[in-house]
Amino acid sequence: MDSLDLINPATGAVLQGVPMNGIAEADAAIARAQRAFESWRQVAPGDRARLLRRFADVVDAHAEELAQLEVRNSGHTIGNARWEAGNVRDVLEYYAAAPERLTGRQIPVAGGIDMTFHEPLGVVGIIVPWNFPMPIAGWGFAPALAAGNTVVLKPAELTPLTALRLAELALEAGLPEGVFTVLPGRGDVVGQRFVTHPAVRKVCFTGSTRVGKSIMAGCADQVKRVTLELGGKNANIVFADSDLEKAAASAPGGVFDNAGQDCCARSRLLVQDSVYDRFLSLLEPAVKAYRVEDPRLDTAEMGPLISAAHREKVASYTAEGEVAFTGTAPDGDGWWFPPTVLLAQSASDRHWREEVFGPVISVLPFHDEAEAIALANDTEYGLSGSIWTRDLGRALRVSRGVDTGNLSVNSHSSVRYWTPFGGMKQSGFGRELGPDAVLGFTDVKNVFISTES
Numbered sequence: 001m002d003s004l005d006l007i008n009p010a011t012g013a014v015l016q017g018v019p020m021n022g023i024a025e026a027d028a029a030i031a032r033a034q035r036a037f038e039s040w041r042q043v044a045p046g047d048r049a050r051l052l053r054r055f056a057d058v059v060d061a062h063a064e065e066l067a068q069l070e071v072r073n074s075g076h077t078i079g080n081a082r083w084e085a086g087n088v089r090d091v092l093e094y095y096a097a098a099p100e101r102l103t104g105r106q107i108p109v110a111g112g113i114d115m116t117f118h119e120p121l122g123v124v125g126i127i128v129p130w131n132f133p134m135p136i137a138g139w140g141f142a143p144a145l146a147a148g149n150t151v152v153l154k155p156a157e158l159t160p161l162t163a164l165r166l167a168e169l170a171l172e173a174g175l176p177e178g179v180f181t182v183l184p185g186r187g188d189v190v191g192q193r194f195v196t197h198p199a200v201r202k203v204c205f206t207g208s209t210r211v212g213k214s215i216m217a218g219c220a221d222q223v224k225r226v227t228l229e230l231g232g233k234n235a236n237i238v239f240a241d242s243d244l245e246k247a248a249a250s251a252p253g254g255v256f257d258n259a260g261q262d263c264c265a266r267s268r269l270l271v272q273d274s275v276y277d278r279f280l281s282l283l284e285p286a287v288k289a290y291r292v293e294d295p296r297l298d299t300a301e302m303g304p305l306i307s308a309a310h311r312e313k314v315a316s317y318t319a320e321g322e323v324a325f326t327g328t329a330p331d332g333d334g335w336w337f338p339p340t341v342l343l344a345q346s347a348s349d350r351h352w353r354e355e356v357f358g359p360v361i362s363v364l365p366f367h368d369e370a371e372a373i374a375l376a377n378d379t380e381y382g383l384s385g386s387i388w389t390r391d392l393g394r395a396l397r398v399s400r401g402v403d404t405g406n407l408s409v410n411s412h413s414s415v416r417y418w419t420p421f422g423g424m425k426q427s428g429f430g431r432e433l434g435p436d437a438v439l440g441f442t443d444v445k446n447v448f449i450s451t452e453s
């Protein structure tokens with residue numbers, strides 16, 4: 001079997017090799033998951049709930065180890081990585097409540113009794129990107145397992161280590177063999193096999209819009225269910241009536257967190273023209289103070305980019321733009337890039353339109369509410385965004401007017417595991433997290449029982 005050397009993005013040093021599975025291994029894993037499904041679906045709801053709670057406890061007991069592993073493999077800051085491990089625990093605990101609450105309906109009919117059941121789908125294939133290896137895995141596998149499905153998961157080639165460890169911890173927690181399998185390999189090999197294998201009943205994909213489109217087309221062939229969580233080019237709209245100091249202090253974290261490698265990064269900064277200069281003068285010191293350093297340090301706010309190739313891609317955008325100011329980054333080994341603010345010349349600039357996926361903010365002024373909404377919506381994406389204002393009516397009008405799946409007012413947060421998360425337009429469809437995500441891993445079955453004698 002081929003193997004791939006993983007690189008620590010903060011140092012450029014080889015971490016370890018990881019086996020790259022092929023079609024034969026994918027088929028074997030899917031067959032095991034299919035066999036495991038026949039017994040997993042029969043596990044009593046209370047027992048399935050207990051196993052998921054135990055899985056959450058084992059993740060909790062290994063949270064620091066998982067976080068340290070993510071720092072080495074993905075270059076995430078230790079603070080972020082601890083949050084991410086905690087998020088997997090929280091999501092498992094949250095969905096552990098689902099098996100006992102997946103109730104159907106009893107519907108009045110003539111001549112009998114009619115009821116619905118939420119049946120698990122079978123084997124679910126989950127394809128995870130490199131930007132948030134732990135949370136995105138957990139958002140898929142926790143509700144899928146809770147609903148009685150089995151899971152095969154393909155981590156991104158660059159960042160498989162925490163997912164592999166989570167699969168070991170699942171076994172340690174008592175989940176039966178084959179219920180949750182992690183299979184590193186190439187996307188166009190293992191990931192593609194999830195699409196073409198008839199036993200995989202649903203594909204959950206998070207990643208680029210380009211690959212998402214091909215997965216959707218492939219799934220159509222077998223009328224296979226698919227959810228897509230794709231890119232974003234999110235607006236951060238700052239109105240003149242907002243708390244400008246608070247908005248300027250928040251804007252860097254809204255993009256530079258995870259080095260901008262975040263589909264929810266608010267990378268299009270729209271500032272009302274009457275406060276444009278003042279806002280930039282507040283933003284500059286906040287950007288310059290952003291701490292980009294060794295991700296193992298508790299003080300680090302941002303680490304390196306994921307790879308040399310990705311750094312080149314990010315640099316191609318900043319080379320084209322007018323740089324307003326930058327922060328600092330270490331200049332030693334590793335894939336470092338300084339936080340950068342670009343002044344957009346118009347809404348047709350490439351860095352304004354495309355998902356840079358790096359620590360880059362593009363700024364553009366707007367005149368009034370209508371123009372802000374029009375500019376925010378002038379994108380193929382529709383994932384996330386923020387609105388800064390003290391006017392409640394405006395906050396609600398703009399929230400309803402911006403076509404994205406998630407919005408925050410006077411905040412840049414996007415993700416709470418108990419509320420739904422997902423995109424509109426070419427950011428994808430289907431909702432992860434929140435109370436209803438588990439239903440996406442079930443089919444409704446209707447049963448009619450005649451009471452006629």
Ligand code: NDP
Binds near residue numbers: 189215
């Ligand atoms: P990709 O969409 O290529 O990769 C995401 C996942 O899909 C990876 O596990 C990848 O595997 C897998 N994959 C790739 N090709 C296929 C295929 N043909 N069939 C099935 N699975 C496949 O994203 P990249 O990592 O290449 O990033 C490119 C850009 O996409 C980023 O710069 C960013 O703009 C965007 N992106 C958005 C994300 C988001 O959260 N919305 C997440 C990641 C990227 P492998 O690792 O082997 O390539």
